[in-house]
Amino acid sequence: MNTFLRKNLLLLLTLAVLAGFLAAAGRNMETSDFVITLLRGFSVGALTFLVASGFSLIFGLLDVLNLAHGTLFMIGAYAGWTVYVRPDTFIDLVTPLALLVSGFTLADAWRHLAVRISMTGRGVAAWIGFGVAALLLAYILPRYPIAMWNVDDYAQSPVAYSLAASQGQVTPPPAATFTEIAPGVAVLGLLISSAFIAFGLAWLRSGGQAGRPLTWRSFTRVAMVLLVGLGALIFNDALTAWLFALNSNWLFAIAVAVSVATGVALGGLMEVTLIRPLYVRPIYQLMLTLGLSVIGTELVRAIWGRPEFTMPKPELFAGTGAGCPATTFGDWLTHHCSTVILFEGRVRVYNEIFIPLVGLVVLISIWILLKRSRLGMIIRAGVQDRQMVEALGINVRRVFTQVFALGVGLAALGGVLAAPSIGLSNTMGESFLLNALIALAIGGLTSYPGAALGSLLVGLLQQFIIKYGQIGIPIPFTEILFKPTPPIVPASTVLLMVIVLLIMPNGLLGKKE
Amino acid sequence: MTANLSPSLWRRWRGLLITLAAALLLPFVVGLLEGQPPTAVLANSAGVSKFVQGLAIEVFIFALYALSYDLIFGITGLLSFGHAMFFAVGAYLTGALIKSFGLPLWQTLIWVTFASVLQALLFSVVLPRVKGITFALVTLGMASVFHLMIMSRELGEFTGADVGLQGMIKPDFLNPATERLRLYYVALALLVTMYYLFKRFVDSPTGRVCVAIRENEGRALMLGYNTFRFKLAALLLSSFAAALAGALYAIYQPIISPHIASLGFTVTALLIILIGGVGTLQGALVGALVYRLLDFGLRRYMGESASFVNGLIYVLIVIFLPYGIVGTWRMKSLQLRQGWAKIGDAIPWKPNDGAAR
Numbered sequence: 001m002n003t004f005l006r007k008n009l010l011l012l013l014t015l016a017v018l019a020g021f022l023a024a025a026g027r028n029m030e031t032s033d034f035v036i037t038l039l040r041g042f043s044v045g046a047l048t049f050l051v052a053s054g055f056s057l058i059f060g061l062l063d064v065l066n067l068a069h070g071t072l073f074m075i076g077a078y079a080g081w082t083v084y085v086r087p088d089t090f091i092d093l094v095t096p097l098a099l100l101v102s103g104f105t106l107a108d109a110w111r112h113l114a115v116r117i118s119m120t121g122r123g124v125a126a127w128i129g130f131g132v133a134a135l136l137l138a139y140i141l142p143r144y145p146i147a148m149w150n151v152d153d154y155a156q157s158p159v160a161y162s163l164a165a166s167q168g169q170v171t172p173p174p175a176a177t178f179t180e181i182a183p184g185v186a187v188l189g190l191l192i193s194s195a196f197i198a199f200g201l202a203w204l205r206s207g208g209q210a211g212r213p214l215t216w217r218s219f220t221r222v223a224m225v226l227l228v229g230l231g232a233l234i235f236n237d238a239l240t241a242w243l244f245a246l247n248s249n250w251l252f253a254i255a256v257a258v259s260v261a262t263g264v265a266l267g268g269l270m271e272v273t274l275i276r277p278l279y280v281r282p283i284y285q286l287m288l289t290l291g292l293s294v295i296g297t298e299l300v301r302a303i304w305g306r307p308e309f310t311m312p313k314p315e316l317f318a319g320t321g322a323g324c325p326a327t328t329f330g331d332w333l334t335h336h337c338s339t340v341i342l343f344e345g346r347v348r349v350y351n352e353i354f355i356p357l358v359g360l361v362v363l364i365s366i367w368i369l370l371k372r373s374r375l376g377m378i379i380r381a382g383v384q385d386r387q388m389v390e391a392l393g394i395n396v397r398r399v400f401t402q403v404f405a406l407g408v409g410l411a412a413l414g415g416v417l418a419a420p421s422i423g424l425s426n427t428m429g430e431s432f433l434l435n436a437l438i439a440l441a442i443g444g445l446t447s448y449p450g451a452a453l454g455s456l457l458v459g460l461l462q463q464f465i466i467k468y469g470q471i472g473i474p475i476p477f478t479e480i481l482f483k484p485t486p487p488i489v490p491a492s493t494v495l496l497m498v499i500v501l502l503i504m505p506n507g508l509l510g511k512k513e
Numbered sequence: 514m515t516a517n518l519s520p521s522l523w524r525r526w527r528g529l530l531i532t533l534a535a536a537l538l539l540p541f542v543v544g545l546l547e548g549q550p551p552t553a554v555l556a557n558s559a560g561v562s563k564f565v566q567g568l569a570i571e572v573f574i575f576a577l578y579a580l581s582y583d584l585i586f587g588i589t590g591l592l593s594f595g596h597a598m599f600f601a602v603g604a605y606l607t608g609a610l611i612k613s614f615g616l617p618l619w620q621t622l623i624w625v626t627f628a629s630v631l632q633a634l635l636f637s638v639v640l641p642r643v644k645g646i647t648f649a650l651v652t653l654g655m656a657s658v659f660h661l662m663i664m665s666r667e668l669g670e671f672t673g674a675d676v677g678l679q680g681m682i683k684p685d686f687l688n689p690a691t692e693r694l695r696l697y698y699v700a701l702a703l704l705v706t707m708y709y710l711f712k713r714f715v716d717s718p719t720g721r722v723c724v725a726i727r728e729n730e731g732r733a734l735m736l737g738y739n740t741f742r743f744k745l746a747a748l749l750l751s752s753f754a755a756a757l758a759g760a761l762y763a764i765y766q767p768i769i770s771p772h773i774a775s776l777g778f779t780v781t782a783l784l785i786i787l788i789g790g791v792g793t794l795q796g797a798l799v800g801a802l803v804y805r806l807l808d809f810g811l812r813r814y815m816g817e818s819a820s821f822v823n824g825l826i827y828v829l830i831v832i833f834l835p836y837g838i839v840g841t842w843r844m845k846s847l848q849l850r851q852g853w854a855k856i857g858d859a860i861p862w863k864p865n866d867g868a869a870r
Contacts, residue, residue, distance in 0.1 A: 065646070274828070281835060287787045288831045290780065294824030302821070434776075441650045491661045498654035505643045 014453065014508055018460075025464050029471060032345025037467045038460070039352035043421070044435075045459025046359025050414030052436035052443075052451040053366060054407030060383040060446035061403050063282060064275060067289040069411050070433030071296035072263060076412025077419040077428065078304050080259035081158070081311045084251055085165045087243035090258065091232055092146040092176060096190055098229030103194030105221040110202035117203075126200035133193035133200075140189045145176035151305035159309040166312035172244045175237060183233065252314035256416050263412025264405040271404035276397075293429075301426055310423040313338065317350035317420075351421040358417060362410070363452055370448060379403060383446055434490075435462075438497045444510025453508060458493050465489050528795070529708070536701055540566050540694060557693055566697045567689070567765075568809065573700040574762050575785060576801035577707055580794065581754035582782035587792030588715055589747040590727030592645065594779050595636070595652030598659045599752045601774035602628050603759025605663060605678065608769045609671045612681040622760060629756035633748040640744055653776060660774040678769040689765050700761055704798075707754050711794055714750060723747050727792070788830055790837030799838050 005012070026034040055069050083090045150156040156173075164171070178186070232239060243251065270292070278285045312318070316336050324337035325346055332340050332349070339346045340353075347353065370376035378399050382389045390396050414432070422428065439458045443450025465484050472481035484492075500508060544554040544562035554562050578600050585591045603625050610621045639651050663672045672678055683689060687696045714720045722743045725733040733740050763769050772778060781804070789800025807826065811819040834841045 274832075278831070283791060284787065284831050284835070287784060287827055290784070291824045291827030291831065294820055295828070298818070298821035298824065302818075437650065441647070445646065485665070487661045487665055491658055494654045494657045498651055498658075501643055501647055501651050501654075502639060505647050 010504075010508055011449070011453070014457075018457070022460075025468075028474065029467070030345075031343045033467060033471070035343045036345045036347055036352065037463050039347060039356065041460035041463040042356035042359075042456070043352050043459070044462060045456040046356045047414050047418050048432060048435045048439050048458055049359055049452055049455035050362060050417070051411050051432050052439045052455050053362075053448065054410035055433075055436055056440050056446060056448065056451045057379065057403055058407040059440075061379055061386070062271075062275070062279075062400050064285050064404075065289070066404075066407070067286060067433070068270075068293040068296060069408070069436070070429030070431075071293040071300075072266060072408050072429075073411040073415040073418075073432055074300060074424075074426070074429035075266065075296055076259045076263050076415030077311075077424050078300055078415075079262040079412070080255040080416030081162075081304075081419055081424055083255040083258045084248075084311055085158075085161050086147070086149065086173075087246075087251070088147045088172060088175060088240045089149075091236055091239050091243065094232040095187075095229045095236075096141070096144055096146075098225050098232065099187060099190035100194045102191060102222055102225045102229065103196075103198035105225050106195075106218055107198065107202065108215065108218050110199045114199070114203045122203050126203045129196040129200040129203075133196040136189045136193040140181065140186050140193075143180040144186055145178055147173060147176040151303075157307070158304050159307050162309040162311065166310070172240065175240065187230070187233065248312075248314045248318075249316045256413065259412050259416035260409045263415075264409040266412075267408025268401055268405040270408070271401045275404065276400075297426060297429070304424070306426060308423050308425040311419040313350050313420045317354060355417055355421060362413070366410075367448070375399065375402065435493070438493050440507070441497045442500050442507055444507030447507065447509045447511065450507055450509035457496065461492055461496060462489050465492050529705075532798075533701075533705060536569070537698075539569065540697060555694065557691060563693055566693050568805070570689075570693075570697055570700050570761075570765050572802050572805045573704045574758050574765065575781075575805055576798045577704050577758035577761070578755055579782050579785035579789070579797035579801050580704075580708065580711060581751040581758065582779075583786045583792065583794060583797045584711060584714070584751040584754070585747050586783070587786055587794075587796075588720065588727065589723040589744055590730075591640075591744060591747070592649040593636070593652040594649045594776060595654075595656030596751075596755065596782055597774050597776070597778035598652075598656040599629065599632060599755035600759040600762070600778065601659065601663065602632055603756030604763040604769050604773060605672055605759075606756075607760040607763035608678040608681045611684075611763075612678065613671050618684045618687070625756050625760050626753065629752040630749060632756075633745070633752035636752075637741075637745045637748055640748075641741060653779075656774065656779070657776070660771065663771050663774050672771075673769075675771055676768075677771055678763075679767065681763065681769075683764060687764055696765065700765075703757065703761065707757070708794065708798070711750070711754070715794065719743060719746060724792075784827065786837070788827075788837055790840030790843075793837070793839045793843070796837050796839040803838065 022038070029037075051069060051073055055066060058064055058066050058069075149158050149161060151158070154160055161173075243254075246254075274288060274292070275285065278288060318338050319336035320338055321335070323331060323335040325339040325341050326332035326335055326337040327341045331337070337349065339348050341347075370380060378389060378394055378396075382396065382399065386396065415428075418428065418432075435458055436455070439454035440451055441454070442457055443452070443454025466486075466489055469484045469486065469488075472483040474480075475482055504510075540554050540562050541551050543565045544551060544560065547561045549558070549560050549562055553560070557563065581599065582593075582596050585593060585596070606625050606628050607621050610616045610624060611618070616624075635655065636652060639648065643651050662668060664675050666674055668674075686692060687699060689696055715724070722733060722738050722740075723746075725736075725738070726740050726743060730740055759773070762773070785800035785804045786797050787800070788803050789796025789798070807823065808819075811822050815822050830837075836844060
């Protein structure tokens with residue numbers, strides 16, 4: 001007990017101060033206001049935590065300040081929206097993506113082959129292969145039918161589709177069909193170009209090392225990918241109709257899964273291709289991630305347009321009919337109300353209860369992953385001393401890729417969860433990245449519990465100050481009612497950060513270097 | 514001119530001198546290309562030359578600003594995310610003092626110098642406590658508080674809040690509309706003077722200690738240097754240069770927009786020196802030129818997709834120019850020279866003396 005106290009003194013002190021602060025804050029407002037503000041703080045804190053935890057894992061292990069993290073958060077949101085509101089586009093995209101990936105699933109076989117065919121001038125041959133693949137792709141991809149929205153035409157813009165979906169008018173848009181190109185040509189062309197690129201890369205990189213011989217594993221992998229791709233092509237219409245008719249709860253679950261998968265894939269790709277060569281000159285990582293974040297934002301603008309729109313909430317949290325707002329848990333279970341009465345205040349279930357719950361689940365599961373799994377052990381050891389882990393013969397490179405993918409996946413999860421609550425906009429990433437940075441600085445940059453505590457503090461502080469901006473703070477012994485203006489909201493968290501850092505340069509829970 | 518300088522000195526400064534000569538002649542050359550006689554250029558008549566001068570003044574401002582950032586980040590190794598505050602204080606102080614208090618320019622500049630010293634001291638207060646990325650975050654915090662102060666409505670009378678400070682009466686002899694050529698030369702002179710000063714600073718014993726702090730602060734401490742003082746010196750000089758750049762910005766731009774105090778503007782400085790080459794000083798000049806012209810060219814010719822192409826170019830620069838333009842050039846030029854020397858050695862016949870070395 002004594003050692004526990006000594007070890008966690010700071011955490012307990014912070015929680016005590018927090019409790020005192022909350023009690024003081026609660027004295028001047030109604031109970032219902034207090035509860036709602038508290039829950040909103042938890043909600044913002046949970047979203048911030050999803051960004052911050054990934055950022056902190058990446059920074060702790062890889063020493064990369066990933067400034068594109070906010071943009072990836074946003075891309076997660078938009079990817080989730082696409083699956084949720086336009087499943088037809090999603091199904092159309094599955095086939096070409098799967099076919100393009102198929103070549104890379106045979107990487108072992110290519111490497112094996114590349115060592116066997118060792119001829120002079122293979123660099124030239126590989127580049128010719130890339131050129132052929134690029135030509136094929138340039139011919140096929142613009143002609144490949146993908147059902148899209150039209151950013152310039154309001155009736156077909158994402159905004160209009162979102163609006164229609166939120167009113168429950170699900171009319172599947174006309175399906176895109178193969179008109180300019182024969183399906184067989186498209187499939188074969190994509191397969192060939194993918195194989196060319198993958199083999200060319202293996203050829204360029206083969207340094208006389210014998211690759212592993214062909215295994216059943218790689219065959220099953222390629223068979224799975226092809227099965228998914230071709231299945232999505234053949235049963236395209238049936239799948240689209242099924243997804244459009246699907247219960248929105250399940251569709252939302254699929255959207256979350258796809259969005260996380262997108263994040264994981266993007267993160268892994270980014271680490272392997274772009275971040276990896278930069279470990280020797282860390283400062284240029286800043287420039288790279290900045291450039292990537294600009295590119296990502298512009299791509300999102302070009303594809304989904306500039307106007308903001310919201311993603312409709314799944315049925316489970318969208319009921320408004322009879323019996324709503326629910327007053328008891330049983331009521332809510334039968335009616336699936338969007339709001340419930342809690343301490344005489346209306347609380348939005350999705351925003352203020354569901355998001356914090358998901359945040360808590362993620363917090364605990366990542367905690368278990370870090371504490372109880374082999375990967376987690378390597379991550380914790382790597383954060384402490386990377387060179388030592390390398391010296392012990394652990395493949396740190398692969399762990400780096402996994403951690404980067406995990407971090408970006410968490411950000412994407414945050415994005416898709418935030419989409420129904422705060423809506424989708426081109427700037428949603430920046431504010432959350434800044435929040436996450438502040439939260440991490442408060443909690444300790446490489447500390448996982450620190451990320452959670454910092455996010456919670458930032459969320460609560462922001463929401464309470466916003467609330468006090470509406471009702472005003474009576475200053476003791478005077479008649480003045482002080483109302484914090486909106487600019488004070490970001491300033492308050494920044495000030496908290498500066499104060500904490502000046503007292504404790506490593507953050508509240510950060511380890512001393 | 515060469516005769517008076519010793520050869521090594523000439524080799525050392527020739528790049529700067531040639532650039533300086535080109536910059537001095539630039540307005541007239543552009544005027545002649547357009548068909549404007551030099552007298553018309555001197556009289557500040559409208560034309561391409563005047564426009565190019567304006568663009569060049571912006572480049573000079575960016576270059577001075579990036580130069581000041583290079584001193585604390587590239588030379589001394591202090592990563593600061595609050596550098597935009599140094600610039601913005603200079604700009605807003607100049608604007609507010611001239612507009613709201615009607616001070617003449619020279620008094621304003623004295624106040625700007627004073628303020629620049631104060632803010633360097635403010636940053637240095639936290640120096641002993643926080644290091645590395647934490648210092649960056651604390652400075653970011655200070656700068657954001659300043660940014661919010663500028664944007665707040667309470668001070669709007671002096672700062673123009675979120676619209677920006679406008680309607681400042683420009684000093685007659687430096688008016689960007691009527692006396693642009695003079696402003697151009699003044700900005701150029703300021704930049705060259707500051708560059709020379711920075712170069713001397715970096716080459717001086719003090720500057721060497723700053724480089725040592727960047728490379729290994731613990732060792733510098735152990736050798737008996739009070740590293741705090743050297744960091745403070747770098748901060749002071751850097752803050753002064755940035756504030757001067759801000760003052761120049763206030764004189765040149767019709768509106769002082771509040772974004773110059775934001776994190777984005779610090780990132781601009783970082784990008785410029787990353788493009789040019791970290792810790793090279795010349796890199797800041799080259800980077801500012803590339804940055805401004807890229808921005809201008811892309812906005813003009815690419816329209817909507819300008820930012821996208823910009824981001825793409827940054828990524829390409831990171832991949833293909835691993836140490837910035839100047840840094841990579843220096844590395845490669847050494848390789849080139851060594852390559853030539855190797856070829857020279859391979860030739861059995863020597864022009865000077867046949868004896869083997």
